[in-house]
Amino acid sequence: MGKKFFEESELIINADGSIFHLHIKPEQLAHKIILVGDPGRVSLVASHFNEIESEVESREFRSITGRYNNKRITVTSTGIGCDNIDIVMNEIDALANIDFNSRQEKENFTELEIVRIGTCGGLQPHTPIGTYICSEKSIGFDGLLNFYAGRNAVCDLKLERALLNHLGWSGNMCAPAPYAINSDKELADRISGNDMIKGITVACGGFFGPQGRQLRLPLADPNQNEKIESFRYDGMCITNFEMESSALAGLARLMGHKATTVCMVIANRYAKEANTGYKNKIDDLITKVLDRI
Structure with missing residues (x-):
C-alpha cells in the first residue's frame, strides 16, 4: 500500500x-x-x-x-x-x-515531548492559590477528541461513565460528552517531581458558564461545581479547572507523543479567592519545567 x-x-x-x-x-x-x-x-x-x-x-x-x-x-x-x-x-x-x-x-x-505551562482554578481545600498542579488525568468538557477515530482506545471509559452518572448527565441530550485521558506517566512523574500536586483536571469549553461562573446569565445547573468538587474516582478527586489539558493529552496519545500539563492555581473556587498578581511566581514554575523537560 x-x-x-x-x-x-x-x-x-x-x-x-x-x-x-x-x-x-x-x-x-x-x-x-x-x-x-x-x-x-x-x-x-x-x-x-x-x-x-x-x-x-x-x-x-x-x-x-x-x-x-x-x-x-x-x-x-x-x-x-x-x-x-x-x-x-x-x-x-x-x-x-x-x-x-x-x-x-x-x-x-x-516522538515529541510536550509540556503545557498554564494557570488554573483550584477546586479543593488542598489546592490553594499558588499551588502547582500536574494533570495526571484530564477530562475534556469540550468534546474535541470525540471527532477523532480511536478515542475509546486511549480514554478511561470507566471514569467517563462514573462522572456522567455523578453529574446526572447520562441521557441528557444537552449535556457535554466528556472524554477522560491520562497524561504520559513518565513525563508527568518527571515534571511534577516531589513538589507538585497530581490530580484530575477538567478542561472546560469556556471561562464563565462552563466553569460555573455566573454574571448576568443564569447557569443551567447552579450546583455543577459542587458536584464536580465532590466527585471521587479510585481515591482521586478533581483538583482544578483549566481550558486546554484534555486536548493536549488526548491528541498526544493518539499521535504517539508524550505530553502533560502543569498549572499554577491563581483562583480557588472552593475558597472563592483569586490572585491576579501571579506573573512573578509563575517564573518559578517555568524554571522547574525547563530543568526537568
Whole structure:
C-alpha cells in the first residue's frame, strides 16, 4: 500500500515553506516543546535560554526555539482553548512527521515531548492559590477528541461513565460528552517531581458558564461545581479547572507523543479567592519545567 498523500487543502503550507497557522518551518521545531497560552509568556520562558535560534509570530501563535542547558527547546503560545490546541498539536505533529516536499508521512516517526505551562482554578481545600498542579488525568468538557477515530482506545471509559452518572448527565441530550485521558506517566512523574500536586483536571469549553461562573446569565445547573468538587474516582478527586489539558493529552496519545500539563492555581473556587498578581511566581514554575523537560 502506498503512503498517504496529504492534499493542499488538508496540509496547508505557506509560500515560505512554513506550516499555515504557526508559520514554523520543519527545521525550526525542537523535539522538546513547551506550550503556553499567553504570547507574552513566550518571552518569559525564552529569557532563560542560553541562546535563541529562531523567533516567529503569527496571530496568537508566537514561537521561539533556542537552547537551555544544552537542550534544544521550542516554546509556543497557543492562545486560549482546546480548539487552539487542536491547531497547534496537528501542526507540530505535521512539522515533525510529514515530509513537506513529498506531502507524505516520513519513514521514521519522531516522538515529541510536550509540556503545557498554564494557570488554573483550584477546586479543593488542598489546592490553594499558588499551588502547582500536574494533570495526571484530564477530562475534556469540550468534546474535541470525540471527532477523532480511536478515542475509546486511549480514554478511561470507566471514569467517563462514573462522572456522567455523578453529574446526572447520562441521557441528557444537552449535556457535554466528556472524554477522560491520562497524561504520559513518565513525563508527568518527571515534571511534577516531589513538589507538585497530581490530580484530575477538567478542561472546560469556556471561562464563565462552563466553569460555573455566573454574571448576568443564569447557569443551567447552579450546583455543577459542587458536584464536580465532590466527585471521587479510585481515591482521586478533581483538583482544578483549566481550558486546554484534555486536548493536549488526548491528541498526544493518539499521535504517539508524550505530553502533560502543569498549572499554577491563581483562583480557588472552593475558597472563592483569586490572585491576579501571579506573573512573578509563575517564573518559578517555568524554571522547574525547563530543568526537568
